Amino acid sequence: MVLALDGFLDAGNAGALACRHLVRTGAFSTDGGGVVVATFDVDQLHDYRARRPPMTFARDHYEGYEPPRLVVRLLRDAGGTPYLLLHGSEPDIRWEAFSRGVREVVERFGVALVVSMGSVPMAVPHTRPIAITHHANNPELLTGSSPWRGELRVPSSAQALLEVRLGDWGHDAQGFVAHVPHYLAQLDYPRASVSLLEHVELAARLTIDLTDLRSEADEREEEIDRYLSANDEVRDVVTALEQQYDTFARAEQEGSSLLAEDEPLPTGEEIGRQFEQFLAGLEGPDETGGPA
Incomplete structure (x- = not known):
């Protein structure tokens, strides 16, 4: 089952675009929506005041209300292999029940x-x-090395908790997180969607036709290039990021990471002793024999 929830983990709408592409290309029927095999009661999971669903005001009346949905669809890949897709709004509450x-x-x-x-x-x-950051509740599922060193404290999400709980219940789960340029995070960025689906293909052994999505990605890249050519300040930011990226990549290839080595942190007592020694040195005589 492929999973992507709208909300916290969706910079550049990468997950939503990927799901939209899977629904469009993997439906069993010709309606483009696939077969819904399970639904969640969104009224018990969604905070409507925090994330208000859109609707239309047409001159003198309301219409076109778009309620949030959280569904499981039955789809198939380009080779006819069936699989499930769970997508929709990330629950705001009741994560354990979800x-x-x-x-x-x-x-x-x-x-x-x-x-x-x-x-x-x-x-x-x-x-x-x-x-791409690879993660899994079973180390045997990992298909790549992590770019991170040590531990990070990060805000949780329903999607991340689900991976933990599935592991507790003996079910394998893994995932991929794309790193989207921060200056494009509010835009649709299909290039990240393509990268995510390429990794899904390998992990889930699916065959996905990415032709249309790659075309969308190429069009967006051309739009970005045109914008940068007309905005010197933004282009300077991108140039600085390129230099930073290349410096780190070069250091990694040469085996000389720019990051500090992992070392145990000193205890409070050790820091206190070092500070006392420092103070004692300040109070001692100087090299001429006089007071320091």
Whole structure:
């Protein structure tokens, strides 16, 4: 089952665009929507005042209300292999209940692997390859090395909690997070969607036709290049990010990372002793024998 929730982990709308492409190209029927095999009661999960659904005011009346949805669709890849797609609005509340609902879907349909997609804004240039963070609740599922060293404390999400809970229940789950240039995080960035789906293909052993999505990505890149050519300040920012990216990449290739080595932090007592020694040195005599 492929998973992507709108909200926290969706810079550049990369996950939403990827899901839209899967629904458009993987439907069993000709209606373009696939077959919905499970739905969640969004009224129990969504905070309407925090994320108000859009609707239309047409001259003198309201119409076209677009309620949030959270559904599981049955799709198939380019080779005819069936798979499930869970997508929609990330729950604002009751994450544990949501996780139990997904568990029910996984066990009812005999899902062997859950693969999630996400994206975060990063200080990286769009002119360099999309970096991907790999993660999984089973180390054997990891298909690439992590660019991170040590541990990071990050805000949680329903999608991240789901991976943890599935692991607790004995179900394999892995995912990929694309690093989207921060200056493009509010725009649709299909290039990140292409990269995510390429990794999903390998992990889930699916065949996905990415032709249309790649065309959308190329069009967006051309738009970005035209914008940069007309805005010197933004182009200077991108140039600085390119230099920073290349410096780190060069250091990694040479085996001389610019990051500090992982070392144990001193205890409070050790810091106190060092400080006392420092103070004692200040109070001692100087080299001429006089007071310091």
